[in-house]
Amino acid sequence: MANVLNVPDKTFTREEVKKHNTEDSTWFIIDSVVYDVSEFLDAHPGGEAVLRQVAGQDATSAFYNLHRHEVLIKYNDLAIGSIKGEKQSIITPRPGDLSPVPYAEPLWLTPQFKSPYFNDSHRSLQKAIRKFTDEVIAPEALEKERTGELISQDLIDKMSKAGILHMRMGPGKHLHGVNLLDGAVKGEEFDYFHDMIMAQEQVRVACRGFQDGNMAGMAIGLTCILNYGDKNPALKKRITEEVFAGKKKICLAITEAFAGSDVAGLRTTATKTPDGKHYIVNGTKKWITNGVFCDYFVTGVKTDKGLSVLLIERGEGVETKPIKTSYSPAAGTTYITFDNVKVPVENLLGEENKGIYVILSNFNHERWMMACATIRYMRLVVEESLKWSHQRLVFGKRLIDQPVIRQKLAKMIALCESHQSWLETITYQMNHMPYSEQAKHLGGPIALLKMSCTRAAHEIADESVQIWGGRGLTQTGMGRVIENFNRGYKFDAILGGAEEVLGDLGVRQAMKFMPKAVL
Numbered sequence: 001m002a003n004v005l006n007v008p009d010k011t012f013t014r015e016e017v018k019k020h021n022t023e024d025s026t027w028f029i030i031d032s033v034v035y036d037v038s039e040f041l042d043a044h045p046g047g048e049a050v051l052r053q054v055a056g057q058d059a060t061s062a063f064y065n066l067h068r069h070e071v072l073i074k075y076n077d078l079a080i081g082s083i084k085g086e087k088q089s090i091i092t093p094r095p096g097d098l099s100p101v102p103y104a105e106p107l108w109l110t111p112q113f114k115s116p117y118f119n120d121s122h123r124s125l126q127k128a129i130r131k132f133t134d135e136v137i138a139p140e141a142l143e144k145e146r147t148g149e150l151i152s153q154d155l156i157d158k159m160s161k162a163g164i165l166h167m168r169m170g171p172g173k174h175l176h177g178v179n180l181l182d183g184a185v186k187g188e189e190f191d192y193f194h195d196m197i198m199a200q201e202q203v204r205v206a207c208r209g210f211q212d213g214n215m216a217g218m219a220i221g222l223t224c225i226l227n228y229g230d231k232n233p234a235l236k237k238r239i240t241e242e243v244f245a246g247k248k249k250i251c252l253a254i255t256e257a258f259a260g261s262d263v264a265g266l267r268t269t270a271t272k273t274p275d276g277k278h279y280i281v282n283g284t285k286k287w288i289t290n291g292v293f294c295d296y297f298v299t300g301v302k303t304d305k306g307l308s309v310l311l312i313e314r315g316e317g318v319e320t321k322p323i324k325t326s327y328s329p330a331a332g333t334t335y336i337t338f339d340n341v342k343v344p345v346e347n348l349l350g351e352e353n354k355g356i357y358v359i360l361s362n363f364n365h366e367r368w369m370m371a372c373a374t375i376r377y378m379r380l381v382v383e384e385s386l387k388w389s390h391q392r393l394v395f396g397k398r399l400i401d402q403p404v405i406r407q408k409l410a411k412m413i414a415l416c417e418s419h420q421s422w423l424e425t426i427t428y429q430m431n432h433m434p435y436s437e438q439a440k441h442l443g444g445p446i447a448l449l450k451m452s453c454t455r456a457a458h459e460i461a462d463e464s465v466q467i468w469g470g471r472g473l474t475q476t477g478m479g480r481v482i483e484n485f486n487r488g489y490k491f492d493a494i495l496g497g498a499e500e501v502l503g504d505l506g507v508r509q510a511m512k513f514m515p516k517a518v519l
């Protein structure tokens with residue numbers, strides 16, 4: 001499917017179009033383009049009668065009151081020409097374009113505004129990943145979100161070739177010398193603002209389930225290998241090479257039916273064999289993103305004196321089955337059972353019984369990534385709602401002409417902009433703090449940011465569905481994005497640490513730095 005509207009060169013007068021109001025011929029005009037729907041009447045999802053009612057007329061308002069603009073692109077073949085002397089006024093965005101809708105882009109991407117944080121390489125990466133997302137990721141994402149099928153190997157291969165899998169891991173040596181989106185940024189220059197751009201841009205396809213199915217397990221699982229795999233360099237090299245090449249898939253398996261945010265309560269056990277060469281793993285894992293299609297599981301286990309983290313390969317005794325959650329099965333959410341699984345001791349990541357550090361080291365980046373994504377999805381909802389409010393006619397007026405709608409939009413915009421600004425401030429600190437310091441000084445602020453942005457998402461989900469009415473509850477058509485957001489934002493309020501746990505963590509971190517002198 002092309003992403004722009006192609007209109008044949010032929011021109012007609014409005015009088016000519018008027019004549020096509022007969023049994024055999026149904027034409028109408030939408031935004032100066034002439035459509036011949038005579039052969040489409042039967043196939044029109046909204047029925048034949050409504051099309052006949054506007055035969056020979058200008059149906060622009062009627063059309064935009066009920067359809068997304070992209071419908072015209074999908075059914076481009078129905079366009080037969082345009083009205084003589086008139087020009088289309090509705091913009092068809094091309095892949096990679098910025099949106100001209102106010103607040104649809106973060107301030108740093110809005111031409112009138114300046115930002116101290118972003119340089120040319122950030123801008124060139126943003127352009128490249130937006131185009132890639134629009135052209136390569138979006139078509140598959142939309143399809144898979146709907147059907148619930150898992151990501152294709154073809155898409156994984158394309159992302160691997162473009163360096164997108166490498167970039168999912170954030171800044172670091174693993175990016176040095178790698179070709180990233182045809183040289184959009186050098187691996188050595190890649191910082192947390194580039195990382196933020198990658199996380200935010202890919203959310204724009206508005207497919208919350210597929211978004212997690214698109215290698216989210218790798219983004220949180222492979223980090224443990226990169227940071228804690230040095231005791232076994234051969235293993236680290238093999239796994240990272242295979243995963244970055246897209247040949248093998250990896251995920252993080254921590255949560256259980258027994259323990260969600262409370263990781264200390266894990267019950268999966270790893271007992272050493274008498275010869276000390278293997279661990280025998282027994283237990284279960286629940287809600288493991290991507291688990292159904294993974295080859296490697298970075299798994300939290302109980303060893304004799306505490307928690308440990310093991311890399312477990314799919315093999316004898318490992319079974320995975322899908323869990324049906326409220327977002328798309330395309331996420332690959334999984335229940336895993338480990339029955340007497342034999343794991344070489346060399347697969348231990350970090351120190352035995354000190355696995356909590358391996359697990360915790362991951363959390364800040366994961367939570368920050370989730371904040372990036374949630375905030376960008378909020379912005380998309382703002383954009384869609386602004387467009388819809390201008391388009392939708394009710395009680396003889398546009399929605400935007402109702403003060404109550406403007407109040408809702410004001411709240412949504414304010415929540416979105418304030419969280420993006422806070423995110424950028426924290427991202428700047430991440431760029432200027434070694435990883436060890438980040439854990440100390442940014443663990444609390446990142447936890448509070450994620451907690452706050454999912455509370456904001458809750459408000460935005462609620463307000464937006466009131467603006468959209470039934471369409472905000474309908475999976476296809478105009479309100480698709482709003483419905484998907486409403487069904488998905490709760491995942492962000494739970495995954496990576498529930499809102500309440502994170503709020504508490506943020507305050508407890510502050511307590512640690514409370515000077516005695518002021519008490």
Ligand code: HEM
Nearest residue numbers: 035045046050054059062063066067068071075078477478
């Ligand atoms: C080239 C012109 C048109 C095409 C390709 C088209 C296509 C579609 C499609 C794909 C849908 C399914 C919902 C969606 O995906 O948005 C739909 C629904 C509908 N269409 Fe059209 N349509 C066209 C023109 C019109 C016009 C001019 C009218 C009214 C005068 C109309 C009335 C409707 C109605 C009432 C629905 C059901 C809406 C709903 O369920 O909310 N369509 N159309």
